[in-house]
Amino acid sequence: MKKTKWSLLLVLGLVLSLFLAACSGGDDDAQEEPADNGDSTETPAETPEESDEPKVLNILDSSEIPTMDPAQAEDSVSIQYQDTVYEGLYRLGPGGEELVSGIAVKEDTEVSEDGLTWTFHLREDAKWSNGDPVTAHDFVYSWQRAIDPETASFYAPYLMNGVIKNAEEVNAGDLAVEELGVTAEDDYTLVVELAKATPYFESFAAFPTFYPLNQEFVEAQGENFALEVENLLFNGPFVMTEWAHEEKFVFEKNEQYWDAASVNLSGINVQVVKDTATAVGLYETGQIDRVGLSGDFIDKYQTSSEFISMPETVVFWLKFNQDSVTKGEYMQNENFRRAIAQAFDKQAFIDVVYGNSSVPADYFVPSGFVTHPETGEDFRAKYGDILTYDVDAAKEAWAAAKEELGFEEVEISFISGDSDIGTLITEFFKNELEKNLDGLTLTLKNLPFQERLEVTKAGEYELVFSGWGPDYMDAISFVDLWVTDGPNNEMGYGNAEYDKLVKSVKGELAMKPVERFEAMQEAEKIALDEVAIAPVFQRERALLSKPYVKGMEVLNPYGADYSYKYVDIQK
Known part of the structure; x- marks a missing residue:
């Protein structure tokens, strides 16, 4: 989060977006945690009712999503919402403090002594939203597609060239995509060969360019892939159910996700609003859970108990x-x-x-x-x-x-x-x-x-x-x-x-x-x-956030601003 993560150019406004990776998401967001149910001998009737209610996060963004195609993501808005519906080998953990297992089991990853060969062992219970298994072949296909010069990916050559074996030659058209240093040893073992030891390579395992893609689905969509909801397939914590361009984006919990039990939110509603006054009005009337502030609005609300200020990189x-x-x-x-x-x-x-x-x-x-x-x-x-x-x-x-x-x-x-x-x-x-x-x-x-x-x-x-x-x-x-x-x-x-x-x-x-x-x-x-x-x-980001939103107290240091997987609503 360009960071275009983040870009990553960054849109300013309610959500000044990071170009890139670079890129990160927007200035308007939200999050949560479970209530104490008291003594275990209490009857079910005394259990808080909120546990049975849908937990929907209502937020804003000031920009349309430029792309939902991982190979084309180069800005913070795209990176934020791709992190919401896809998952790579790893992902950033709560608060962005460390990388944790995603489709690959991090503790089982093997790195050769010279740092040039990385072997990722994938979990066998990960599925696409259509029920297909997520396999090592999905990663191979996606990485090859991204570096293919015909794809014209902005980030793939920037991240892969000189890092992954043969990436530069493949991107230049001098070698076939099959020569890229990534292979599926079997359905659940991915082997990556590097051109040289790269201290930060592990971070790549959580970045959108390196997400997997289901080859059969992508090729069936042709040029329409990732243009509308019906042209998308998901393997992350949420699925996108509505994409009204320049107006709103709607996400629902992905019940097919391997770690669905850890996802607290049942859904996320995102409205596109470019005017701060309008956004603050939506917050004051309870229609949204978080709103970015600037200028006079900071002076007005900085003594509020709901005011938050978060440093950024x-x-x-x-x-x-x-x-x-x-x-x-x-x-x-x-x-x-x-x-x-x-x-x-x-x-x-x-x-x-x-x-x-x-x-x-x-x-x-x-x-x-x-x-x-x-x-x-x-x-x-x-x-x-x-x-x-x-x-x-x-x-x-x-x-x-x-x-x-x-x-x-x-x-x-x-x-x-x-x-x-x-x-x-x-x-x-x-x-x-x-x-x-x-x-x-x-x-x-x-x-x-x-x-x-x-x-x-x-x-x-x-x-x-x-x-x-x-x-x-x-x-x-x-x-x-x-x-x-x-x-x-x-x-x-x-x-x-x-x-x-x-x-x-x-x-x-x-x-x-x-x-x-x-x-x-x-x-x-x-x-x-x-x-x-x-x-x-x-x-530094200034915003108002409802006290019942948990898990969005800090920004990730790189990549997507937040991982909605860890957000909760506790009313």
Whole structure:
């Protein structure tokens, strides 16, 4: 949760969504736990009635689900709801504290001494929602389909290339998909061969790209696969029963799920609402159980007993399209980028747009995410803040850019989301940048989340508000974003030394934790020194949640924001 988990671009609003993995879900959510039934000698009549009532979670999202196809998931919204209806080899446990068994029994997983061969033993009681067994062949088919160049998956090459044996060659069309380093030894034994030892590979086992798919069902759907509810098959805690695009999504407990006894919710209703005032009204009238807050609504409700504030490992920034056909000459100029990056007040942005405890970011690897393997210091400790708010420095860089590029006035477009928060974002930057950079004019575009993903991927933008949440518990989930021609770069930035460091982190330093960690710190400094992006803030999420919602008190550190498998309603 891109984190697109999370992306993963992130939609702002009631649910500012993480691009990616990256990607994570939305700002509007909910959860639970069982009541004490007292003395065991009491009669059944005295058992709380709520145990027999349906437990339905009612929440909001500010975006349509871009895709329910695991091979195509690249944003936090897709990742959140795919985590709800699918299950991979592993999944994040309660609170996201650790990986636990999914379709594979984690305790039985075997890893070769050199770290190159992973053998997963699957449970034999896992079923698809049509009753078919979930087998190792489903994983093989899904992974091969994802890396197949004809599938055009965004995440598969990003995650698999250079990690799983032959993935890069398969994705380039030089080898058949059958050559990918994944095989079914039998129906319930999956063997994965890696190209090199990868410290964070275990995290992949819970990510949507690596979910299984039922080949017979997928191929029977053809091009319609995953477009509507009837074109989907599920193996996770819930099944999707209604998908009214741009309006609502409905989920029900999957009785075929191998661990259905541990799933407390009987269903989840998700309404798509983009306006915060409307959302808060729904919460106040008891129609929803959780709602994201921003701006004046935080001031109004922060003393409420139902107010919650949750830190996130999600960072937002401005992306400069240095490949832009019309404005590339400007964005390619370091002083032009530096002027923009240092000309806006980051704390004022938080105060005006969010009004919460989010923190200004002068970095792109978040604070409080990973620590040095030897000293235990936070990733931020070595270099701290690099691109700070500094109007004088911004004006100096702007004057240099004008001289170097020969302009007095310039107009560039700026894109953000179409929620009320997205509008505040574009208006804030227009005011700040035009005020501090003489001769600059911003033309504003507020686009729906899915359209913004498509526009950014196609490179049809000049300046865009974007962000990322980690796909796995490793700083490389952020540092790998800006390699030259990388799938998440999407802005034409490139630096040979940066690329060299990232390559070493994923190669010869893979099993040298100290050197690897410090190489990632060096890489981040290079990109920020060159103003590859303009960091804005590290988000903290403010919301209201009904006290009967349990299991959503914290956000997962990567992947989907929440695992609804562990949520409960206790009225």
